[in-house]
Amino acid sequence: MGKILRVNMTDLTAKYEDVPEKYAMWGGRGFTSAVTFNEVLPTCHPLGPLNKLVIAPGWVSGTAAPTSGRTSFGGKSPLTGTIKESNAGGLASQKIARLGLKGIIVEGLPKEPGKWWTLKITKDGATFLPADDIAGKGMYEVCKILGEKHGKVAIIGIGPAGEMKLTNAGICVNDTENTAGRYAGRGGLGAVMGSKGLKAIVIDDTGGPGVPIANKELFDQGRKKMADSSRQHAITKKDGALNAYGTAVLVNILNEAGGFPTRNFTSGRFELAAQISGEAINAGVKERGGEGRVGHPCHPGCIIQCSNIWPKPDGSFHVSVQEYESVWALGADCGIGNLDDTGDLIWLCNDIGLDTIEAGNTIAIAMEGGLLQFGDAAGAKKLLAEVRTGSPLGRIIGNGGAFTARALGVTRVPAVKGQCMPAYEPRAVKGIGIVYATSTMGADHTSGYTIAPELLSVGGKVDPFAVSKADLARAFLATTAFLDASGYCLFNAFHILDIPSGMEGMVESAAGVLGTNWKVEDITKIGMEILKMERAFNEAAGFTKADDRLPDFMTYEKLPPHNTVFDVPEAELDKVYG
Amino acid sequence: MTMDVCLYGSLAQYGGEAAQSFYAQLSPTVPPGTTMRDLLASLGIPLEEKGITFLNAVLTDMPGLHADLDLVLQDGDHIGLFSRTYMWPYQYRFGAKISPELEKALKQRQGGGLHHSYAAGK
Numbered sequence: 262m263g264k265i266l267r268v269n270m271t272d273l274t275a276k277y278e279d280v281p282e283k284y285a286m287w288g289g290r291g292f293t294s295a296v297t298f299n300e301v302l303p304t305c306h307p308l309g310p311l312n313k314l315v316i317a318p319g320w321v322s323g324t325a326a327p328t329s330g331r332t333s334f335g336g337k338s339p340l341t342g343t344i345k346e347s348n349a350g351g352l353a354s355q356k357i358a359r360l361g362l363k364g365i366i367v368e369g370l371p372k373e374p375g376k377w378w379t380l381k382i383t384k385d386g387a388t389f390l391p392a393d394d395i396a397g398k399g400m401y402e403v404c405k406i407l408g409e410k411h412g413k414v415a416i417i418g419i420g421p422a423g424e425m426k427l428t429n430a431g432i433c434v435n436d437t438e439n440t441a442g443r444y445a446g447r448g449g450l451g452a453v454m455g456s457k458g459l460k461a462i463v464i465d466d467t468g469g470p471g472v473p474i475a476n477k478e479l480f481d482q483g484r485k486k487m488a489d490s491s492r493q494h495a496i497t498k499k500d501g502a503l504n505a506y507g508t509a510v511l512v513n514i515l516n517e518a519g520g521f522p523t524r525n526f527t528s529g530r531f532e533l534a535a536q537i538s539g540e541a542i543n544a545g546v547k548e549r550g551g552e553g554r555v556g557h558p559c560h561p562g563c564i565i566q567c568s569n570i571w572p573k574p575d576g577s578f579h580v581s582v583q584e585y586e587s588v589w590a591l592g593a594d595c596g597i598g599n600l601d602d603t604g605d606l607i608w609l610c611n612d613i614g615l616d617t618i619e620a621g622n623t624i625a626i627a628m629e630g631g632l633l634q635f636g637d638a639a640g641a642k643k644l645l646a647e648v649r650t651g652s653p654l655g656r657i658i659g660n661g662g663a664f665t666a667r668a669l670g671v672t673r674v675p676a677v678k679g680q681c682m683p684a685y686e687p688r689a690v691k692g693i694g695i696v697y698a699t700s701t702m703g704a705d706h707t708s709g710y711t712i713a714p715e716l717l718s719v720g721g722k723v724d725p726f727a728v729s730k731a732d733l734a735r736a737f738l739a740t741t742a743f744l745d746a747s748g749y750c751l752f753n754a755f756h757i758l759d760i761p762s763g764m765e766g767m768v769e770s771a772a773g774v775l776g777t778n779w780k781v782e783d784i785t786k787i788g789m790e791i792l793k794m795e796r797a798f799n800e801a802a803g804f805t806k807a808d809d810r811l812p813d814f815m816t817y818e819k820l821p822p823h824n825t826v827f828d829v830p831e832a833e834l835d836k837v838y839g
Numbered sequence: 840m841t842m843d844v845c846l847y848g849s850l851a852q853y854g855g856e857a858a859q860s861f862y863a864q865l866s867p868t869v870p871p872g873t874t875m876r877d878l879l880a881s882l883g884i885p886l887e888e889k890g891i892t893f894l895n896a897v898l899t900d901m902p903g904l905h906a907d908l909d910l911v912l913q914d915g916d917h918i919g920l921f922s923r924t925y926m927w928p929y930q931y932r933f934g935a936k937i938s939p940e941l942e943k944a945l946k947q948r949q950g951g952g953l954h955h956s957y958a959a960g961k
Contacts, residue, residue, distance in 0.1 A: 495924070502926045513847050513862075514927045517919035518935055519896035530896070540848055540861035689896075691934030709930055730934060737930060755928060759954045822896045823936060 263363040263473065266387060268380060270457040271310075271369035275380070275387035280363050286775060289319035290346040291746035291791050292364045293335025297344050298794040300366075303801035307339035307449075308426050308456040314367040316357070316417070316462075319748015320771040323358025323472040326484040327491060329748045330354045330560030332417075332434060332445070337802070340428040340449035340619070340661055341678040341703040344798040346745065347450055350559035350568075351434030351443035352415035354748060356466035360384060361473070371458030377424070381411070381463045384470070392460040397421060399612035399649070400433045400441035403461060408439045411463050418461035420614020421649050423451030427659030429619045430455060433611065436559050442568070442581040443559055446616030448680060448702065449661070472774065480773025486766025487753065491564055494756035494763075503567040503752060504556045506539030508585035511684075513538045516593075519822045520689030522682070523593045524635050525625035526675045529689045529820050533598025537588045542569055545600055551576015565752050571604045580608040586706070589684035590621020595628060596635035606638075609645040615659065620645060622662040622681035630669030673814050678703035678804070687811055688820040688827045695734040695829060698809045699837040701795035707751055709737030730829065731836035738837070739788035746791060747771050796838060806835050840914035841868050842878065848922035853884050869912070875899075876908040878918070891927055893919040898927075898937040901952075906944040929953050 264277045265284070287295045293315040305311035315335040322329050332354035338345035357365065360382060371378075377392035394410075395403045400420045407416050416435040423430035430451030436442040474480050491497045502510045512534050515521040519529035535541065546553035546569060553572030559582070570581045583604060591606035592598060610617045624641045627633060633640035647655035657668045662681040666674040675682045680703030687694025696709035744751060749767060757763035764781050772779040779787070799808075815827040846854050846863040854863020869881060879889065892900035892907055895917050899907035902923050912918070929952070937945075945952030 496926045496928075502924050505924070510925060511927070511931070513845075513919070514891060514921065514925060515931070517845070517893040517896065517921075518898060518927075518932070520935060535845075535847075535862040535864075538847075538861070544859075544861045685931055689935060690931060693931060693934070695934075696930070706931075733933060754930075755926070758929070829934075 263361050266362055266365045266382065268365060268367045268387065269369045270367060270371050270378070270459060273378070273389045275389075284363070286777070287746060288322070288363070289317055289331065289333040289348065289746040289748050290335065290742060292317035293333045293346050294344060294791055294794050296364065296366060297335050297337065298798050301337055303337070303798050304803070305337060307337045307342070308452060310370045312337045312453055312456070314450065314453045314457060315364060316367070317364035318354040318358040318362075319746060320774050321484070322354040322748030323356070324474065324480070324484070324774065325562075326749070326770050327488045327562060327564045328750045328753055330562060331748050331750055332357065333745065334432050334445040334450045336450060336453050338448035338450065338703075339426070339452045341680050342802060343678055343701060343703060343804060344795045345448035345450060345702055347431070347445035347447040348745065349432070349434045349443045349445040350563070350750065351436050352560060353417050353434045353464060355560065355562070356415040356464040358472050359466040360464065360469040361471070365462075367454070367457055367459060370456060374458070376458060377460040378458055379407070379461045379463060380459060381465070383465045384468045395460055397424065400614055401612050404435045404439050404441050407461060407463055408435075411465060415464040416461060417464070419451040419454050420612060421651070422614040422659050423455035424460070425651055425656065425659065426452040426455045427648070427656060428452055428664065429616055429623065429659055429661040430614050431616045433614060436581060437561065438570075438581070440578075440581060441611045444611070444616065446618065447705065451614050474774050475776025476773045478773070480770050483766045483769030483771070483773055486762045487749070487757075487770060488564065490756045490760040490763025490766060491753065494759060496755040497565045497752065499556075503565055503755075506543055507555060507567050507569050507583070509537070509539035509542055509583060509588055511539070511585050512588065513540070515685060518689060519820075520686040521589065521593055522675070522684060522686045524596050525594060525629045525673055526682075526686065526820075527673070529686045530822055531593040531598065534593060536598045537592040537600055537603055539585075541600060542571065542583050546570075546572060549574060549576050552578045557581065563750065565750065567752060571600065580604045580611065583607065586683050587617040587621070590618045591624070591641070592621075594621050594625040595641055597638045597641065599638065602638035605642055606645060609642060613645065613649050615645070615648065618683050619661045619681050622675060623658055623665045626662050626666045626671050626674065627658065627669065629673060630666070630671045632669065673818075674812055676704060677811060678808055680704050686820060688815055688825050689823055691827065691829055692730055692733065694811055694815075694827050695730055695834060695837065696737060698811050698834050699734060700738065701792060701799055707741070709734060709741055729833070729836065731833050731839070734837050736785065739785045739792055742788035742791040743784045809834055809837075840871060840873070841866050842912060843915070843917045844878070844882070845917075845919045847920065848924060850884060850888060850920055850922045853882050873912050874908065875910045875912065878912060884920070888922055889920060890923040891921040891925050894938070896936065898932065898935060899941055901941070901945070904941065904944045906941040907938060910938070910940070
């Protein structure tokens with residue numbers, strides 16, 4: 262069943278515990294939310310001694326299940342004040358799982374402020390190493406130094422933003438090339454890690470016991486169904502939409518739909534969208550060659566491979582990854598339409614340790630506030646680089662969009678519960694607005710990603726046009742919570758939604774690991790249990806239905822080209838959990 | 840009358856001189872009464888290559904449905920044409936504007952359009 266590693270940063274101890282009953286069935290987001298719900302005081306200061314950083318691989322991470330290398334990070338968010346789970350690809354999840362660990366819980370504040378530590382975890386135990394060699398450094402250099410020192414290990418770390426406890430600090434996980442390409446970016450959990458004096462975690466799974474699998478036959482049946490489903494679906498198969506164009510395949514689609522937020526959410530269409538699209542990335546990679554790559558896996562065992570490596574004009578490595586949310590946030594939302602510019606900005610976020618979605622929104626808000634002009638790529642780079650210096654302006658920017666808007670007197674703040682929106686305009690795509698408003702995490706596009714099988718085409722009876730949007734949103738939120746607990750990448754949602762055996766495979770492989778009898782009909786119920794813990798935490802932290810709202814400007818400012826407002830009634834929003 | 844047409848992905852090859860390798864924007868002149876079908880024919884785009892389609896930011900077609908071929912175009916219309924490989928996952932389009940013709944076509948399908956893939960035969 263595995264163990265929990267409980268790390269105390271005050272007395273620098275790490276001890277292995279048996280997994281208590283209340284956490285036994287959980288993995289990934291289920292585990293991080295269960296621990297946060299049970300062990301963290303909801304009203305605590307997120308950067309104080311009472312908050313915890315919880316790290317967990319999913320149920321099937323570290324096994325032979327395909328595309329399942331997500332690591333969940335959780336705790337109370339310093340950005341939103343809500344419970345938070347943010348997950349990333351990269352190398353960490355599989356190695357943590359193969360060491361027989363169900364999760365890592367980091368507690369306490371350091372006795373010596375300013376002293377940084379690297380936690381190294383191997384099959385023989387956990388040790389605390391002084392992190393003087395990497396303190397203050399950006400994540401690209403951190404990965405390089407730790408890689409040279411410890412060999413082929415997984416690295417979890419924070420950049421200068423996390424060290425400064427800025428609320429837009431993310432947590433980095435190294436990728437297959439040992440660069441700083443993967444982030445659990447959302448919600449400022451990098452600041453929580455920073456508050457604990459923990460600069461990095463190094464995980465070496467050599468000789469680890471592996472993941473215990475209770476029912477091997479069921480597991481194997483499930484993982485094969487998942488792999489077959491993934492390989493045959495138009496979106497997830499080799500040379501399919503994601504493999505060829507990456508997630509930025511959506512740039513031109515959303516732009517044509519008038520739902521591509523532009524220049525701080527003042528338009529749904531960006532005239533230079535095509536230049537930062539997945540097609541442009543694909544063409545640029547092919548033209549420049551060298552180290553450039555599309556169809557790149559962010560972790561071993563990924564068979565979708567939606568990532569890419571963007572090359573410089575001479576073919577050398579520039580950045581990984583130019584993905585949809587990042588090219589939108591640091592591109593269109595700032596009026597910037599050039600992939601080399603978005604590449605520079607993404608690199609800066611990755612190195613300094615910032616979430617790209619929040620950082621792009623923040624720059625756009627600074628542009629609206631008059632600090633620089635929309636489209637000023639050089640100014641945007643300078644502003645992000647300022648975060649590294651720790652100057653007062655840098656600290657304002659590093660605290661995210663809502664904080665910067667307050668500093669500059671900007672009222673068009675596209676945030677819910679203090680977290681800025683991703684790249685889908687709620688005034689053009691109303692359903693995503695309901696998800697943004699009612700997610701337990703603040704405005705988040707990954708909260709409502711797939712849908713319960715009972716709402717699918719069984720018997721062909723379901724008419725989504727006849728189902729209330731609130732019912733649909735709830736089904737999305739709950740099924741996605743299940744998927745986030747599994748360790749499977751969210752993009753499996755595309756094929757399992759269309760191929761019933763894929764959905765069965767997800768449930769069977771998870772049930773095989775855990776030894777449960779779950780069926781696809783149980784997905785919603787299990788997902789709702791996660792949501793209930795998260796909602797209960799948020800309520801105890803002081804959140805009410807008044808927080809489940811979009812920013813008011815979206816209800817009165819008409820968005821071109823449709824010239825519509827967000828008009829889903831508040832009563833409908835309240836019905837999601839009603 | 841003059842149209843504003845954007846061709847994406849492999850459809851860019853039908854963009855003539857305006858084509859980049861992955862994208863083309865052109866302004867063809869067509870007679871009044873031109874339909875979507877006529878426009879495709881004038882550009883030389885085979886119907887089976889047509890995927891997700893937008894008319895003035897309203898979704899009018901998904902791959903394989905051909906729900907918009909009889910739409911009559913107006914002067915100045917903006918049309919976005921995508922090849923068959925493109926996706927627009929349901930979670931990012933539920934609540935978006937779609938044409939009545941496409942809504943009708945989706946309602947006739949199993950699942951009513953909740954699915955991600957619209958490959959022929961599904």
